Amino acid sequence: MSNPSHRYLVTGASGQLGRLVVEGxxxxxxxxxxxxxxRNPKAGESLAALGVEVxxxxxxxxETLDAAFAGIDRALLISSSEVGQRxxxxRNVIDAAKRAGVTFLAYTSLLHADTSPLGLAVEHRETEAALSSSGIPFAVLRNGWYTENxxxxxxxxxxxxxxxxxxGEGRFSTASRADYAEAAVxxxxxxxxxxxxxxxLAGDRSFTLPEFVxxxxxQSAKPVAYKDLPEAEYKSVLLGAGLPEHFAELLADSDAGAAKGALLDESGQLGALIGRRTTPYAATIAEALRG
Incomplete structure (x- = not known):
């Protein structure tokens, strides 16, 4: 387990997943x-309050990354939120980690990235290839869908x-963001x-969207039903609701991929890593309704 001489680094630490990883x-x-x-000093203030170095x-x-990796032994690269630039x-991060002599680099990828039909998978595959050729000892955390999504x-x-x-009737093996953060730790x-x-990495129990709804x-005791739409129509609705083009496309493409089994996994690796059953989707729904 942990080594008292090791220095750990979490990138993208102000994001929702990153914050949970640091806390864990x-x-x-x-x-x-x-x-x-x-990236932003203001975003680091609450993390600094935990006693970590920002x-x-x-x-x-x-040019900013060499100093950021100085003296680090083991690091977690949380994937960028900037789809299309990832x-x-x-690669910039991996190169800096190599120059700094990092001895282990973990990366948050996508479930079954090597075979996934999701558009999101392309950049993850390319990053995994860069990791593999870097010479840095590494691990890939292929995260499934967050229930929060x-x-x-x-x-x-x-x-x-x-x-x-x-x-459609595609199944989602989701887990909570906190579950994935615990696995990363x-x-x-x-x-x-x-x-x-x-x-x-995926949830222990899967669901279809009709089951989720x-x-x-x-739980809400309110009438709500699932309405399945063609991918293009679903994207159009999301755009009409004010979502940015790239985000609407991501959501529609991910649902279409789920219909093909892209977000289903029954290996149980996430639960094994964290030493417990993953958070049931019903519990995450309950938390959302309380909030």
């Missing part, structure tokens, strides 16, 4: 062994009585994580 990490090791990368750097600015940005549509669904999607701290290990209706 400082519960396992002294905060002074942990450094984080954020380093300012940007995936898109290679491959170059991730589906929960965020609940308020609109309750308002209109319909939950829209394009997944486990791999980052495990000296026996192995070089080139690939973890297919039925659970929303049951």
């Amino acid at each position: 990490l400082v519960r396992k090791v002294p905060a002074e062994q942990v450094a984080v990368i954020v 380093r300012i750097a940007d995936y898109a600015k290679p 491959t170059v940005q991730h 589906k929960v965020m549509a609940i308020p609109a669904a309750l308002e209109h009585g319909a939950y829209l999607g394009s997944a 486990a791999v980052l701290l495990a000296d026996d994580a192995g070089n080139g290990c690939i973890y297919e 039925a659970e929303v209706a049951r």
